[in-house]
Amino acid sequence: MSLRHAILGFLSFQPCSGYDLKRAFDSSVQHFWPANQSQIYRTMAELDEQGYVEKEVVARKERLDMKVYRITDAGREELRRWLRTPQPPQDNREPLLIQVYFGGHLTDSELLHVLKHTRDEACERIRVYTAIYETVMSQPRSIDDPRAVFLATLTLEYGLIGARALLPWLDSAIERIRAGDYTLKSLSQLIGAAS
Amino acid sequence: MSLRHAILGFLSFQPCSGYDLKRAFDSSVQHFWPANQSQIYRTMAELDEQGYVEKEVVARKERLDMKVYRITDAGREELRRWLRTPQPPQDNREPLLIQVYFGGHLTDSELLHVLKHTRDEACERIRVYTAIYETVMSQPRSIDDPRAVFLATLTLEYGLIGARALLPWLDSAIERIRAGDYTLKSLSQLIGAAS
């Protein structure tokens, strides 16, 4: 149930409409918690019912009404409670690993095709994250709380490191399949290759 | 829709009952594709309707009937088709990163508590994966196809490398929060720390 709390998080910065929130998600946490518009509107209605947010309808002449949501004291408390509670590790499903696990049914070239495709995607992600990282670092940032900026940047670092960790694994797998070398690596070799 | 194909994958090794499949999942791919029993029974019924598997009811005197599913030629074809198709990258949601991103609301010690908890879990996962890896390596394995064994082991390597990649990130985050050092790392520092 992190979506509720991500929404409360954004509202803790400033009151937002559903539309504003959607943009906030897309421009910041979408890499580790994508949210779509229907979901946001539904969840905000729930948060409203539960008293974690307040709705204010802003009538705008000649336009549709806009609903601005504001976090309540109860909402702030709930947010803080959740933020400091370690979350149970959630299993991330990896279709690629299913493909590798049952890859005995594929030829070398079919397998290599899948692995190379994954490698290209990892490189692309690294490129994107690197570009964002450079943009963040080149900004002045005199107004903002440096601790909050640091924490936001940590999530970017996570994405970068995660994508980079994939490469040695992919490269070693590709190499070994190409060479037809199906011997298992010793643990020390594995760790050496990973670091 | 990888569950369907994981099931077809197991059935490509040998015919199974729903119960057998559940155990197969739990003892092999559960790290990257957990499946629960209800889901398995429902999906097998679908695969049966679609002609990818065949059902054989085995009557057992004095016991409940057992339904053994066998993959069909159409099922094998569908499995191979899917296995060689690169899957769209699916976004893995990370509650921890939501907690870090909005961690400005927490005190240092609250944040550190969450991060240390995550670190403990990562260490535990490394221990578990390492133990499995050692077991696999110490087994004789004369009968099995070495290529298939190699591929299955690759998925273990993935888990190990992934969990290990977390540690430097966590350690550096913990260190910096402790030191109150909110300066952003340069890209070269980041990459140096990750490798």
Added chain:
DNA sequence: CTGTCCATGTAAGGCGTTACATGATTGT
């Protein structure tokens, strides 16, 4: 006699996705 293993399922709910629907304003 209690629990675990074998073996089957149903029911309900939660979270997420995709598609559809409306409607004014602003930019190309």
Added chain:
DNA sequence: ACAATCATGTAACGCCTTACATGGACAG
């Protein structure tokens, strides 16, 4: 004239989880 931006939602479906229900055999 057409698309994009601003702004709201509904409907339906898909996948996964949790809990419930049944029932014999066998071990401690």
